Amino acid sequence: xxxxxxxxxxxxxxxxxxxxxxxxxxxxxxxxxxxxxxxxxxxxxxxxxxxxxxxxxxxxxxxxxxxxxxxxxxxxxxxxxxxxxxxxxxxxxxxxxxxxxxxxxxxxxxxxxxxxxxxxxxxxxxxxxxxxxxxxxxxxxxxxxxxxxxxxxxxxxxxxxxxxxxxxxxxxxxxxxxxxxxxxxxxxxxxxxxxxxxxxxxxxxxxxxxxxxxxxxxxxxxxxxxxxxxxxxxxxxxxxxxxxxxxxxxxxxxxxxxxxxxxxxxxxxxxxxxxxxxxxxxxxxxxxxxxxxxxxx
Amino acid sequence: xxxxxxxxxxxxxxxxxxxxxxxxxxxxxxxxxxxxxxxxxxxxxxxxxxxxxxxxxxxxxxxxxxxxxxxxxxxxxxxxxxxxxxxxxxxxxxxxxxxxxxxxxxxxxxxxxxxxxxxxxxxxxxxxxxxxxxxxxxxxxxxxxxxxxxxxxxxxxxxxxxxxxxxxxxxxxxxxxxxxxxxxxxxxxxxxxxxxxxxxxxxxxxxxxxxxxxxxxxxxxxxxxxxxxxxxxxxxxxxxxxxxxxxxxxxxxxxxxxxxxxxxxxxxxxxxxxxxxxxxxxxxxxxxxxxxxxxxxxxxxxxxxxxxxxxxxxxxxxxxxxxxxxxxxxxxxxxxxxxxxxxxxxxxxxxxxxxxxxxxxxxxxxxxxxxxxxxxxxxxxxxxxxxxxxxxxxxxxxxxxxxxxxxxxxxxxxxxxxxxxxxxx
Numbered sequence: 001x002x003x004x005x006x007x008x009x010x011x012x013x014x015x016x017x018x019x020x021x022x023x024x025x026x027x028x029x030x031x032x033x034x035x036x037x038x039x040x041x042x043x044x045x046x047x048x049x050x051x052x053x054x055x056x057x058x059x060x061x062x063x064x065x066x067x068x069x070x071x072x073x074x075x076x077x078x079x080x081x082x083x084x085x086x087x088x089x090x091x092x093x094x095x096x097x098x099x100x101x102x103x104x105x106x107x108x109x110x111x112x113x114x115x116x117x118x119x120x121x122x123x124x125x126x127x128x129x130x131x132x133x134x135x136x137x138x139x140x141x142x143x144x145x146x147x148x149x150x151x152x153x154x155x156x157x158x159x160x161x162x163x164x165x166x167x168x169x170x171x172x173x174x175x176x177x178x179x180x181x182x183x184x185x186x187x188x189x190x191x192x193x194x195x196x197x198x199x200x201x202x203x204x205x206x207x208x209x210x211x212x213x214x215x216x217x218x219x220x221x222x223x224x225x226x227x228x229x230x231x232x233x234x235x236x237x238x239x240x241x242x243x244x245x246x247x248x249x250x251x252x253x254x255x256x257x258x259x260x261x262x263x264x265x266x267x268x269x270x271x272x273x274x275x276x277x278x279x280x281x282x283x284x285x286x287x288x289x290x291x292x293x294x295x296x297x
Numbered sequence: 298x299x300x301x302x303x304x305x306x307x308x309x310x311x312x313x314x315x316x317x318x319x320x321x322x323x324x325x326x327x328x329x330x331x332x333x334x335x336x337x338x339x340x341x342x343x344x345x346x347x348x349x350x351x352x353x354x355x356x357x358x359x360x361x362x363x364x365x366x367x368x369x370x371x372x373x374x375x376x377x378x379x380x381x382x383x384x385x386x387x388x389x390x391x392x393x394x395x396x397x398x399x400x401x402x403x404x405x406x407x408x409x410x411x412x413x414x415x416x417x418x419x420x421x422x423x424x425x426x427x428x429x430x431x432x433x434x435x436x437x438x439x440x441x442x443x444x445x446x447x448x449x450x451x452x453x454x455x456x457x458x459x460x461x462x463x464x465x466x467x468x469x470x471x472x473x474x475x476x477x478x479x480x481x482x483x484x485x486x487x488x489x490x491x492x493x494x495x496x497x498x499x500x501x502x503x504x505x506x507x508x509x510x511x512x513x514x515x516x517x518x519x520x521x522x523x524x525x526x527x528x529x530x531x532x533x534x535x536x537x538x539x540x541x542x543x544x545x546x547x548x549x550x551x552x553x554x555x556x557x558x559x560x561x562x563x564x565x566x567x568x569x570x571x572x573x574x575x576x577x578x579x580x581x582x583x584x585x586x587x588x589x590x591x592x593x594x595x596x597x598x599x600x601x602x603x604x605x606x607x608x609x610x611x612x613x614x615x616x617x618x619x620x621x622x623x624x625x626x627x628x629x630x631x632x633x634x635x636x637x638x639x640x641x642x643x644x645x646x647x648x649x650x651x652x653x654x655x656x657x658x659x660x661x662x663x664x665x666x667x668x669x670x671x672x673x674x675x676x677x678x679x680x681x682x683x684x685x686x687x688x689x690x691x692x693x694x695x696x697x698x699x700x701x702x703x704x705x706x707x708x709x710x711x712x713x714x715x716x717x718x719x720x721x722x
Contacts, residue, residue: 108549109541109548151541234464235465
């Protein structure tokens with residue numbers, strides 16, 4: 001899997017939020033783009049993600065993989081009120097499955113705000129805390145976003161396992177509970193009549209279940225930098241092995257097999273030469289009187 | 298490696314003494330290594346590069362965060378790194394910049410540090426270690442698990458795990474976090490961020506085996522479900538509309554075409570399952586039917602064998618008791634009866650030799666006894682009156698075209714399908 005530069009330059013709107021009560025308001029927009037040379041799968045994953053991010057702006061592929069700092073200017077161009085205070089996290093994205101190929105039966109409103117479910121492990125270590133905030137601000141749809149829908153019908157879940165972050169998307173389904181015990185039902189109905197707040201009661205009764213929507217992917221953090229696309233290195237994943245390295249190792253392993261075989265054959269040849277068993281080179285047997293060359297000379 | 302062997306072979310041919318050469322080389326190497334070690338102790342070159350990197354980082358940190366703790370921690374880190382590099386660079390070609398020296402994970406390197414400790418170095422590291430214990434501990438925790446999930450498990454063992462310069466600037470991370478974090482605690486409403494942390498780490502729920510798909514997905518599902526339930530109650534409490542009314546229509550993430558495809562796929566899957574189950578049932582039935590048929594045939598065969606045996610014993614008894622004494626007439630009479638019985642079973646088989654009802658004459662019998670049974674071979678296969686009168690092989694049904702229906706179209710499936718069937722069983 002090629003590493004996808006999910007060049008997610010996150011921008012927090014500075015103008016209204018910072019000063020008043022010291023509490024930052026959740027109001028941001030996201031620029032979504034890929035580098036050149038990604039495969040269809042990466043493109044589809046990005047499309048899926050973008051469809052769930054009404055606060056995102058999808059842009060054309062970025063031409064180069066270096067000098068990503070220029071993306072900041074690009075974001076400014078789009079009037080995204082750049083105050084780039086954010087850290088940058090680079091991930092290796094693996095095990096990508098897009099919505100299309102997964103064929104899950106879940107579905108949700110385009111642009112509804114998700115409930116973000118984080119693993120508890122996110123609070124344990126600083127770099128995970130940073131990643132959590134990043135996800136919170138990038139994947140979470142800010143309230144009162146223009147294009148967002150008013151109801152909530154899906155959950156975005158991030159879990160940490162084995163040093164990787166697993167992302168899953170589920171639809172929230174509210175269904176009538178199966179009628180197991182009639183007595184309780186009746187009681188509940190009576191209560192509902194009494195309280196006259198039928199709506200509230202009704203909703204409480206509903207069962208919640210989930211249906212997966214897709215896409216799925218696994219993220220392995222590689223580095224965390226202080227600024228967006230630049231700045232000091234704050235964290236580097238020690239366990240990260242670049243896929244190129246893995247590939248090279250495998251190749252080298254197979255090559256070593258061949259090398260050892262070649263060595264063996266050379267050994268054998270030299271040994272035979274030493275024993276005088278080769279017709280050319282090595283220790284030659286002294287010519288015998290009964291040798292055919294001598295006899296029929 | 299191959300090349301060197303070739304060279305040795307060549308030299309052997311030329312007659313150069315290899316051992317002497319090798320010894321010389323070894324001596325040279327030893328002296329070189331010694332000089333290297335002493336040089337690196339004096340003013341190491343490799344560690345200098347590393348410390349440069351660290352200094353850069355420190356500058357950045359200072360500019361951004363101005364935290365004194367941070368800087369001091371980094372300064373302490375730097376010498377530790379140098380020392381580690383010093384120790385290991387002498388005997389390992391791949392220089393490993395680790396902050397820590399004693400590690401449980403890599404026995405090879407710990408050995409080297411144990412056996413070849415420079416007294417000065419150990420002293421210093423000890424000092425450093427007790428100074429920044431917290432950092433060290435964190436490092437250790439991280440290092441416990443080296444994972445290679447992208448590889449198939451059998452290949453993972455062979456590859457040497459690489460560990461590199463590890464940077465985990467916790468204070469810096471916390472500072473950046475402070476700069477851009479959105480409050481998710483009680484100070485704000487839940488609706489402003491809509492994020493929830495799970496009750497317990499999901500990794501614990503999954504357990505050891507991450508490759509167990511069902512268990513893993515279940516853990517994720519449980520985490521999400523818990524969040525959904527709690528989030529719903531919280532949102533309800535804050536008066537935010539949660540569930541979509543049935544008459545609210547809007548664009549969905551997956552459009553109708555996509556959902557149609559999904560549905561088609563589900564239906565296809567279900568129907569395929571059903572079809573395969575049915576096919577298997579049929580196959581089983583067929584197998585059972587065949588068994589019944591085979592059993593019947595065997596039974597028939599058995600019955601036949603038994604009757605034949607009975608006849609044989611009867612015949613023998615007859616010949617023993619009254620073969621010679623009784624008149625030929627009676628014996629003949631009886632023999633005829635037996636022959637008839639026999640003929641009923643092997644009609645077609647015995648032709649030629651015992652042609653005709655009477656059988657061979659006495660002289661012929663004597664001759665047969667004397668010279669062994671020979672008999673006439675000529676015309677043995679040609680038809681005669683008896684054979685043409687025999688209609689046992691004839692059936693009206695077959696003649697009328699029943700045979701076609703009897704042999705099934707594909708009595709034997711193709712090889713691939715047979716194999717597939719065998720796999721399923």
